[in-house]
Amino acid sequence: MTTLKELAALLNISVSTVSKALNDSHEISENTRLRVKELATKLNYKPNRIAQQLKTNKSKTIGVILPTVTNPFFAEVLHGIEMAATNNDYDIIVCLSNETLHKEKRSLELLSNGSVDGFIMTVARESQVQKDTSHITEAISNQLPVLMFDRVIDDIACNKVIVDDFQSVYEATEHLIIKEQRKNILLVSNIEELSVGKLRIEGYTKALTDHNLEPHILKLDHAVDLDVEAKIYNYLQANTSIDAILSIDHVTGIVAINMAKKLGLDIPIDLSVIGFGYEHTQLLSSPKISIIHQKAHKIGEISTNLLIEQIENKDSDIQTIVVPSELKYTESVI
Amino acid sequence: MTTLKELAALLNISVSTVSKALNDSHEISENTRLRVKELATKLNYKPNRIAQQLKTNKSKTIGVILPTVTNPFFAEVLHGIEMAATNNDYDIIVCLSNETLHKEKRSLELLSNGSVDGFIMTVARESQVQKDTSHITEAISNQLPVLMFDRVIDDIACNKVIVDDFQSVYEATEHLIIKEQRKNILLVSNIEELSVGKLRIEGYTKALTDHNLEPHILKLDHAVDLDVEAKIYNYLQANTSIDAILSIDHVTGIVAINMAKKLGLDIPIDLSVIGFGYEHTQLLSSPKISIIHQKAHKIGEISTNLLIEQIENKDSDIQTIVVPSELKYTESVI
DNA sequence: TTGTACGCGTTATCAT
């Protein structure tokens, strides 16, 4: 890599002259400025970012810690983060916690050494369950801004960007009750231990009790593959009064549709189905599932802009932003 | 952030003594070593990574440039990359090209300034179509190792990790012909302009001609949402002789199953369906789609290890590794 | 207009 020193030596001038010339300082003559720039271009000179970072004590880099990226929600959030970061001339270092506490901890600690100017994170399942978040408060007390999105720790004071989990599910449930005249709505859950899962279940339960209806909840308890199908199939077979399904994740809604068809149910006549969904979710189901679409991309964008604001403007206030979901209903037949 | 200088000042000793003490140098007395370490722990000292990087002229960071991360294949590859990088004490900086040439170019150039020690990338759709890859060769001539996976530029000499696109589709097609006795196999494609798309189509075509059968290819031409369904539905309706479908992406296979059911076809009796798939693909279809499962995670892992090998051992040879896919057939009924 | 000197935080070499 070409350095200022090398350019200076080749041109027989000092390093600082070269530096100033490249930065278009008024102190430098037109002549030398051009000579310097020409050689710099020719040798493809690029200022060493590491040196600049050391000098300014800023990395212009954000640490992004996600549980996983194979979950389409997080993937889309990451996309939003990347775009917003790029727009602000920031890089992102991505770490995946795999939902484990120790990896999340490790990443946070490892990057808290000047590598990044702040963090965007969603807390790992394990950290949330074990309520161990000392590593996060430590980073904050270390002067490193942390922004939490989606899964959030209430006790920690920091910027937060969350989804309207309670509200969107409440509305979706009410839609089923009022607009579609459903009475026996089954909630299917496999994330009941997460803060977001709890909120969604609460939204559902509240809507039902508000309308004097009985809740039906099927907890899948982390079932995978065929187990998911079997549990849903068996439940539907045993409980024929169910006339609507509300899935609080992005997979089981589609599975429910498939199982219902297998049982000979006519969707959406016999059964309405709403699930959480992203980009392709509706394309993958037939008939189209109604979805609660979380604006994942927007969440990433907002989070990034908010964090950068905090990084660059130390006395900015801490806030919690709620990003409303979009309810995309399939047209009702009733 | 605590620095060596601060520790030294507080302990009334020199910076170099502190540095040596922390690095367990034999030159330092047991006594001061302990005093130093105690204070360091107390003040939560962490060596500034940026300064270390400047000193060693190594970033221990890999630049990862992907077209997108909402495609589950790339998401899973990223997961593999992240794990392997972490295992080797490397960080990853992630850039998303959004399939555009200019963003890919920009990312590559921006990071070629000491920010990273090398790149893992899959070339953007646009770069591949326009055959503009000068930015990649430039990085390489800049002494920055580049590893390409999946979509690859043949003309560029560098480490490559690819999928057995031709072979896996050839075998899948042959499976349909021989094991399932299918005669009219429809290939559904919406990525025909990508190198991997071409290879898959070639595998299909070769298998058919080897068995004296006629190819049927439905090119969707980047159709989205309902268009995808409509095109497949209409084709199946108009061509009732089709008895098998081979989708070369991870979406249209499932859509095809749904459309076939809608047309009253009995799967897998009337129609066999094979698609490319990942983690959850089979869970989302009913009956289960047969899938060609690319070992995305493994591709990420291998790529990372290979690149790090090249970074740390300059005279390692360049190679191309083919990662075989796994064919997960649903049990045939015939 | 150009050059000198210093500091960012770390490590390594060379004194003491």
Add this chain to the structure above:
DNA sequence: ATGATAACGCGTACAA
């Protein structure tokens, strides 16, 4: 056993 000094590459205050 400890300390002084230089160096990585850059930017900038200050001197010439």
